[in-house]
Amino acid sequence: MTQIETVETLKRRMAETKALKGATDVLGWDQQTYMPTGGGGARADQITALSKVIHQMATGRETENLLEAAERDSKDLDPDSDDAAYLRVARRDFNRAAKMPEELVARMARITTLGYEAWHEARAASDYGKFAPWLEQILGLSREVAELRGYKESIYDALLDEYEPGMKASDVQSMFQAIKPDLVGLVKAVAALGPNAIDDSVLKRDFDEGRQEAFGKTVVSALGFDWTRGRQDRAVHPFCTSFTRGDVRITTRFEPNFLPAALFGSMHETGHALYEQGVGTRFDGNVLGGGTSLGVHESQSRLWENLVGRSKPFWQAFYPDLQQAFPEQLGSVAPADWYRAINKVEPSLIRVEADEVTYNLHILLRFEMEVALLEGKVSVGDAPALWNAKTEEYLGLTPPDDAQGILQDVHWSGGGIGYFPTYSVGNLLSVQLFEAANEALGGEVSAQIARKEFGPLHDWLQENIYQYGRKYDPRALVQRVTGRPLDPAPYLRYLQAKFGDVYGLSGKG
C-alpha cells in the first residue's frame, strides 16, 4: 500500500474506536442529566462493556499492525503535516492504552460509573461515609494505573500526564510558588479594607429560574455557541461534553438566590464548547479531534467566563439587558456597583463560585489533597478533616458540612485524580492567550466586546487554537501562539491591575 493508503486504513480503524468513545460519552452525559436512579446498575454494565471493547480495539494486534505499517510508510512526512501529527498522537494513545490490562480498564469503568452514583447520593445527603468506600477503591485503581504507566519523580505525574501531557507535579508546585505570594497579598490587601468594601448582596436576590435561563441563552448565543451543533441542559455539576464537533453539550446548575452560579457557569461551559465546536472538520472522527489538553481547554472556559464575562466592557454591553430581565432586582443597581459585586474578592467554600483571586487557592488545596491521598500520607477516613484544615489555612473558613467541603466536586468520583491542576494552568493561560489575541487585533478587543462584537476574538481563537484540535501538544501550541512557554506574568499583571482598580488598590499593587 502507499503511504496514504496505510494511513487512511489506520484512520478508518481508529475512527470506529473513536465512535465507540463518543457513544460512551453519550451514556455519561445521560447519566449526569436525565438517567433515573434505577438505571445506574445497567449503566455501569453498559459503560464497562464499551470500555472493554474500546480497549480491545485500541490495543489489539490489528491496530498495532496498522499503526506500525503507517509509521513505516510515513517516514518522509512533513513533521508539521496533519498526518504526521496524527501518527504521533495515535502512537501516544496506543502506548498509553497498551500498558493497561483489559481487566483493569473494565474495573475502572465499573467503579467510576457506580462511584459517580454514590457521590451524587452522598453529596445530596452530605454523607461522606457513603462515598468513602468508593474513593478508597478509586484511589487504589489510580495507583495501579500510575504504576503501570510509570513515572520518574512522583506517582502523581503518571496521572496528571493524561490531562496535561508533559506536565509534572513539580511543575505544578513551581506554578503555585510563582503565583501564591501575589494571590495571598491581594487577599490580604482586600481583607484589610474590611468585609463591606464591596456589597454583593444584589447577587443574592430572588432570581426567577426561567428568566435566568433565557438571559443565559442570549449570552451563550452572543458568544458564538452554535445551537444546531449543541445543547444546554441541567446537571448537578456543570460540565461540557463533546461527542463530535457537531454535537457539543453544556450543562448548567441554577441557583434561585445566587445569580452568578448559572450566569458565569454558562459562559464558562460555553468557552469549552466553542473550542470543541471549532475543531477543524478535517479532524471529524479522527484522533486529532477534541481539545489538546485540559489546561488549554480550561484557558478557553476561563477566557470567556472571566476575561470576557467579568469584564467592564462586557457589562457595558449587557447590563441594560440584564436589568430588563430583572427590573425589580437590578433596576436600581448602578452599573459600577454591579461590576464591583461580580468581582468581589472573598474567600468562599465552593470552588466553582470562587472569585478570580481565591480560585487558585481552591486548586492548590485539591492538588495537595490528591498528592497526600495518592501517596497514602492521609487516609480516606481522615481526608475530610485535612480538607477542612486546609480550607481554614488557605481561605480562613471551615466547611459546615462535607457537601460544602470534600464532597463538592464530581471529579474524584469519576476517576479524575490529577485533573485539578489543569484549572490553574487554564487560569494562567487564559490571560496569556487573551493578550496575544488582543495584540493581534490591534488592542481593540475590549472595544469590540463593548459593542457585543465577539466575532473577531472568536475568529482569532478559532484560527490560532480551536481548528487544530490535538494537532499541537499544549506546550507546542502555547509556544506557537504566544511565542513563549506558559508564563504566570501576564496572569499576575492582570489580577493586580483588575483588582487594584476594583478595590482602589492601585498604589499598593
Add this chain to the structure above:
Amino acid sequence: MTQIETVETLKRRMAETKALKGATDVLGWDQQTYMPTGGGGARADQITALSKVIHQMATGRETENLLEAAERDSKDLDPDSDDAAYLRVARRDFNRAAKMPEELVARMARITTLGYEAWHEARAASDYGKFAPWLEQILGLSREVAELRGYKESIYDALLDEYEPGMKASDVQSMFQAIKPDLVGLVKAVAALGPNAIDDSVLKRDFDEGRQEAFGKTVVSALGFDWTRGRQDRAVHPFCTSFTRGDVRITTRFEPNFLPAALFGSMHETGHALYEQGVGTRFDGNVLGGGTSLGVHESQSRLWENLVGRSKPFWQAFYPDLQQAFPEQLGSVAPADWYRAINKVEPSLIRVEADEVTYNLHILLRFEMEVALLEGKVSVGDAPALWNAKTEEYLGLTPPDDAQGILQDVHWSGGGIGYFPTYSVGNLLSVQLFEAANEALGGEVSAQIARKEFGPLHDWLQENIYQYGRKYDPRALVQRVTGRPLDPAPYLRYLQAKFGDVYGLSGKG
C-alpha cells in the same frame, strides 16, 4: 464444567452483548429526544460501530462454543425451567443473527440511523422526496435480510417473524378477514347516524401544555409507572424504550388543541413501560429480559390506553380531576358527553389518534402497503399515491399532504418493515387478556378502576405476563394465560358492546 457453570458462563458472555444493545438503545432514545441536528452523522457512526461489535460478539466463535457447551450440558433440564427457556431463546437469537453478514448489519445500522434523520426532516417539511431515497435503500436492505433469513410462503414472513415470532403474512390476512366485516359494519352503522351524532369539539379546545403534562403525570403515576426506574420526555413520535427494567423511558407529543394526543398517548406508552418495568429481576442483563413479542407488548399499551383509559369507570374516577385541571375548557361539559367525545368513531388520517374501531383499518392499509412495496408491486415513487388511494378506500378520506399520509409514521425510517401488524395483534389480545384478568379478579376490575385502584389489575398482569419477560413465546404465553390461542371473538364482542352503548346501536349489533 457442570451444567450450571456452562450456562452461567454463557450468560455472562451474553450479558455483555445485552449491555451493548442497551447502550445502543440509549443512543436511539437520545437521537429521538435531545440530539441536535448536527449530531446525526456521528450518531450514525456510533450506532454502526456498536452494531458491528454486537454482531461480532453475538455470532462469534466464542459465543457459539459456549452456547453449544451449555446446550450439551443441559439436556436434562426441566423444559419449563428458566434456564431451558434461556437456551431456547439464546439459540433462536444466535441462529437469526448468524445468518447476517457483518457488513449488512453495519449498513443497516447506518442507513436506518440516517434514514430516521431524513424522515424527521421530510415529515417536518411534508416533503416525501426527501425520504424516498432512504425508503428505497431500506426496502432493499429488508429484502436482503429476508432472503438471508429465509421463508416458505411470503418474503414478508421473514420480517414479521422478528417482531411476532411464529406469525406469517397469511395469519395477518386471516386476522383481518375475521375482524374486517365487524369493523366496516360498525363504521357504517355509526356513519348512518350522521356526522353530528357525537360532538367532540370539547377535545379541540385550547389546552395549556404545562397542565396537560401535569395531569398526564398524575395518571401515569396512578397506573403504576415507577419514576425511580423511568422518565417521560417529548419526542416527535411517541415511544417507549427500555435499557433495563431499572430504566424504562416513555415519550409524549403534546398538541395544544387536541387533548387526547398526549393524554391517551401517555397511557399507551405507560402500558408498554409497565410491561418492561415488570420483568422479573432474575432476568436482569439476561436475554429473557424485555417483552416476548411486539404483539404482546402492544396488548399492554392498548389495554391500559383503551380498556382502562377510555372506559367509563376510569373517567368516573378521573373526570373531576381533569375538570379541575381545565375548568374553563371542561367545567361545563357533562361526564357523559366527555366519555362519548373520547370514544367518537370517525375515520381520520392519523393512526396514533384513531378511535378503537377505525384503528385496525390504518394497520390493514400499512400491512398491504408493506407487502406491495416489499414484493415490488408498487414502486417507492408511486407509494404515496397508493397510500392515498387506500386511505380513500378504507377511511373515505384523502390526506391533504404526505405528512398526514405516508410520512406520518416513524417505523419504516428505522427499518421497522413488518412491524405494523403487531398493533392489530395487540388490539385483539388486549381484550382477550383483560377478560382473563377480570375473570380471575371476580369481575371486579371495573369497580376497582372506578375507585382508582389499579393495583389488582397491575398485579395480575405482573404475575401472569410481565414477570416472565421472553420466557414464553407469544403463542405459549397466550395459551397459558387464557387457555386458548389468539382469538378475535372477545375483541369483536367488546367493540360491539362498547360502541353499541356509546352510539345506542344495541338493537343493531
